[in-house]
Structure formats: structure tokens, C-alpha cells
Amino acid sequence: MSAEVERIRIPGLDREISRIGLGTWAMGGWMWGGSDEADAVASVERAFEMGINLVDTAPVYGFGRAEEIVGHALRRIGHRQELVIATKVGLEWNARGEIRRNSRPERIRQEVEESLRRLGVDVIDLYQVHWPDPSTPVESTAETLLRLREEGKIRAIGVSNYSVAQMERWRQAAPLHTAQPPYNLFEREAEREILPYCREHGVATLTYGVLARGLLTGKFTAGTTFPEGDLRRQDPKFQGERFRHYLEAVDRLRPLAERHGRSLAQLAARWALQQPGVQVSLWGVRRPAQVEEVAGVWGWSLDAGELAEIERILAESIPEPVGPEFMAPPEA
Ligand code: NAP
Numbered sequence: 050m051s052a053e054v055e056r057i058r059i060p061g062l063d064r065e066i067s068r069i070g071l072g073t074w075a076m077g078g079w080m081w082g083g084s085d086e087a088d089a090v091a092s093v094e095r096a097f098e099m100g101i102n103l104v105d106t107a108p109v110y111g112f113g114r115a116e117e118i119v120g121h122a123l124r125r126i127g128h129r130q131e132l133v134i135a136t137k138v139g140l141e142w143n144a145r146g147e148i149r150r151n152s153r154p155e156r157i158r159q160e161v162e163e164s165l166r167r168l169g170v171d172v173i174d175l176y177q178v179h180w181p182d183p184s185t186p187v188e189s190t191a192e193t194l195l196r197l198r199e200e201g202k203i204r205a206i207g208v209s210n211y212s213v214a215q216m217e218r219w220r221q222a223a224p225l226h227t228a229q230p231p232y233n234l235f236e237r238e239a240e241r242e243i244l245p246y247c248r249e250h251g252v253a254t255l256t257y258g259v260l261a262r263g264l265l266t267g268k269f270t271a272g273t274t275f276p277e278g279d280l281r282r283q284d285p286k287f288q289g290e291r292f293r294h295y296l297e298a299v300d301r302l303r304p305l306a307e308r309h310g311r312s313l314a315q316l317a318a319r320w321a322l323q324q325p326g327v328q329v330s331l332w333g334v335r336r337p338a339q340v341e342e343v344a345g346v347w348g349w350s351l352d353a354g355e356l357a358e359i360e361r362i363l364a365e366s367i368p369e370p371v372g373p374e375f376m377a378p379p380e381a
Contacts, residue, residue, distance in 0.1 A: 052348020054100035057328050059253035061205025061226030062174060066133050068322055069343050070103035070255055071096045072333030076118050077111020079146070081335070082279035084111070086118060088336040093122035095337040097132065099344060105229075105255065105331050107137035107179055108164055109148060116167035124169060135175035135255070136164050137209060139182055139190070140378060148378050152182035152190040161202055177207035177229055181215050183380050191223035207255070210377070213246045225252050231373045232256035232327065234265060234302075234317050234363065235286065235295065238372050244326030256321060258373060259330040261286065265317035267299045285371045298366035305355060305362075315345040320359065323351060 056065035075081040076089035093104060106115045116136060123129065138160045139152040164173060176197065178190055197203045207227035208219060219225050228247050230239040236258065247254050260266055262281055271293055275281045286295050299313060306316035314332075321330040334340050351359070363370075 051344070055322070055347055057253075059205070059227060059328055060251060061224070062133060063204075064102075064131070064133060066103040066329065067101045068329050069101055069259075069318060069346055070105045070135070070329050070331045071101050071340070072257065072331040073104060073106040073115045073119060074110045075333050075335040077109075077115035079109075079111045079114075080278065080280040082276035084335050086114075089115075089118045090122045090125065091337045092334050092340050093119060094126055095340045096334075096343070097122075097126050097128070099340065101340070101343060102131055103133045103135065103255075103329065105135045105257075106168075107140070108160060108167075109137075109140040109142060109179065112142055112146070113163070113167055116164055120167050120169040129170065133174045134168060134170060135177060135207070136168065136173055137177045137179035138164070138194075139178045139180060150180050150182040150184075150378055150380065152178055152185045154189060154193040157190065157193045157197070161197055165202065172201060173203045175205040175207055175227060176203035177209050177227065178211070180210045180378055181208075181212070187215050187218040188222040191219045191225075195223035209257075213242045216246065216250075216252065220250065225250075227253045227255055229255045229257055229331075231258050232321060232324075232330075233259050233261045234320055234359070235261045235298070235367070235370065236372050237370075240324070244324070248326040253328040254326060255329040255331055256327050257331045259318050259321050259332050260314055261295075261317075262333075264295055264299065265314060267303055267313040269296065269299075271296060280376065283375055284373075285375060291369060291371065294367045294369070298363055301362045301366060302359065305351075305358065309349055309351075311345050311349070312342060314342050316351075318343070318346045319349065319351060320356075322346070323356070 055068040078084035141151045142148045205226040209229035230243045232239040281287045
């Protein structure tokens with residue numbers, strides 16, 4: 050399982066990035082029932098040792114905590130020039146932990162300084178608008194990120210959770226290097242419009258949630274419960290009859306992974322990386338042992354027959370698929 054890490058070049062960056070990016074949402078603790086800081090820092094270090102040089106974070110993950118953890122790990126790792134740090138902008142929170150979308154220029158200007166400080170870097174490699182803000186014109190947000198790029202505070206420009214129409218408006222005002230939609234075996238909406246649009250217009254994709262919040266590791270059973278504050282308590286995939294359908298799909302997919310001597314999580318990531326229009330998949334972790342599994346993503350592939358078998362299993366097992374819409378922050 051020591052195959053070479055797959056790397057790729059994406060627009061807006063002068064270095065190659067690993068096709069699995071390290072996700073840091075759970076490291077912030079918020080919405081994931083808390084987290085252990087030492088484990089989180091060690092996870093980023095371990096990922097770098099394993100050749101994963103892309104780290105995806107956001108200010109809202111733990112309200113600054115995940116960015117600070119990444120900053121801490123960066124100082125321990127050194128090698129700043131080999132690492133690609135992607136963070137986000139455009140969600141604000143109050144003392145009660147309520148979040149709201151805000152992509153106005155003044156908010157972005159404030160956030161970029163805070164992110165640079167928490168990360169301890171002088172430039173952010175990839176800066177992504179986290180969620181579209183309906184109360185701010187897309188063009189004004191795009192122009193603000195373009196200014197930040199001209200000022201040398203950020204390198205590549207990206208968006209996340211944007212529709213095709215919003216990306217189209219963006220591209221009239223500023224370059225768009227990347228898009229970050231949700232995408233995994235169980236959440237396929239991006240296939241309809243987002244991935245084809247990105248392919249056509251040279252926008253690289255960093256698709257998120259490759260494990261469907263851990264469901265695609267195969268570690269859950271119908272009796273699994275989640276701690277207070279863990280988003281999976283609200284996730285419609287993890288409720289009642291529907292949860293059992295997803296678990297059935299997991300059970301039926303597992304032998305396919307085993308045929309290749311791989312785990313289900315490795316199959317899920319391999320599948321995602323083989324889909325047209327996917328450049329990078331983001332795999333979230335909270336402890337170093339979870340990173341180790343990424344090593345088995347490289348150096349093999351699923352053939353056409355297996356891809357068709359996967360489609361059959363999904364169609365037969367999950368009569369009522371549901372997406373990740375429950376995670377969307379309120380629009381106003
Ligand atoms: P994910 O990658 O589908 O699942 C991550 C979770 O699965 C981990 O936190 C861990 O949770 C479990 N896990 C991971 N590796 C494991 C292993 N080897 N063995 C067992 N369990 C394992 O979900 P995600 O973190 O939501 O998505 C990935 C990244 O995408 C995020 O971290 C974030 O950077 C980004 N993201 C972006 C957006 C956006 O709006 N732009 C939204 C969501 C995510 P437990 O240990 O708690 O089970």
C-alpha cells in the first residue's frame with residue numbers, strides 16, 4: 050500500500066497538490082461533539098509526512114480553533130512552501146454560536162487579517178467563499194477577493210456551495226480557480242450541473258465530505274449513537290429507516306473494496322477521484338490513525354464493471370437518497 054501519492058496542478062497555484070486534501074472541520078470541535086487539540090495537530094503533521102500537502106480549513110470551524118490548530122501544525126512542520134493552505138471566508142458568528150452568511154467587502158477584509166494571524170502565514174494559498182451570501186452582490190465579493198490577490202494576501206480564488214448561475218456571475222468579475230461542492234458516493238447532486246460546468250470552464254474542484262461524515266467508513270451500525278453537539282444527530286441520513294438503507298448499501302459495497310484488499314473508505318475516495326470533473330477530494334479527520342487510511346487510496350482503480358455494480362447497489366439499497374442540505378447555514 051505504499052503507492053505514490055497522486056498529485057495535480059490546479060489553476061492559480063504554482064505547486065502541485067495531493068488529490069486528497071486534509072479536512073479540518075471536526076478538528077474545530079464545533080458540530081462534531083468536541084475534539085482533541087493534540088490529536089488534531091498530530092493529524093496534520095502525519096498527513097504531511099504521508100505526502101498530503103493540501104489542508105482545507107475555515108474560520109467558522111470551532112470559531113477560529115481549526116485555523117489555530119493548522120497554524121500550530123504549520124509551525125511544527127516548517128516546509129511552508131510545500132504546503133498548500135486553503136481556508137474560507139464569509140460566515141460570521143456571534144457569542145451564542147449562531148452563524149450568518151456575510152460576504153460584504155468590509156467583512157472579508159476583516160476576516161482575511163484574522164485568518165492570516167491564526168494560521169501564522171503571510172499569504173493564504175487558496176481563499177474560498179464558504180457559502181453564497183444572497184444579500185451581497187456576487188460581483189462585489191468577487192472583486193474584493195481579486196483585490197486581495199493583487200495585494201498578495203491570497204493566491205488562488207475559490208467558492209464553495211455556489212450554484213452554476215452564481216459561478217457564472219463571479220467569472221464575469223474575477224477569476225475563479227476552484228469550486229468546493231459536496232460530493233461522495235451518497236451525495237451526487239454536483240454531477241448534474243456543478244462538475245460539468247467546472248470541467249467546461251477550467252475550474253478545479255475540491256469536493257467535500259468524501260466519507261459522508263464517516264458513514265462511508267463502514268464503522269456505524271443501526272445502534273450507533275452520537276454525542277451531544279454532533280451534527281450526525283440531525284443528519285437525515287442517520288435517522289430511522291433511511292439510516293438502515295444507507296447501512297445496507299455500506300454492507301453491500303464492502304466486498305467490492307475487499308476484492309481490491311482495500312477498506313470501504315478507500316473505495317469511497319477512489320470512486321470519487323475517478324469521477325469526471327473531480328480534481329481533489331477532501332477527507333476530514335480528527336486523529337492521526339484516521340489519516341493512515343489515506344495511504345490505500347493510491348495506485349489502483351475501479352473498472353467499468355465495478356463502477357456499474359456500485360450504481361446498482363446504490364439504486365437498490367437507497368430508495369430515498371437525501372443530500373447534505375441540512376448543513377446549509379441560514380440565508381439571512
Ligand atoms: P467526511 O470527510 O465525509 O468525514 C469525516 C469524518 O469521518 C471524520 O471527522 C471522522 O469522524 C470520520 N473518519 C475519517 N477518517 C476515518 C477513518 N479512517 N476511520 C474512521 N472514521 C474516520 O466529512 P467532512 O469532514 O465533513 O468533510 C471533509 C472536509 O471537507 C471537512 O473537514 C472540511 O474541510 C470540508 N467541508 C467543507 C464544507 C463546505 O461547506 N465548504 C462542508 C463540509 C466539509 P468521527 O471520528 O467523528 O467519526
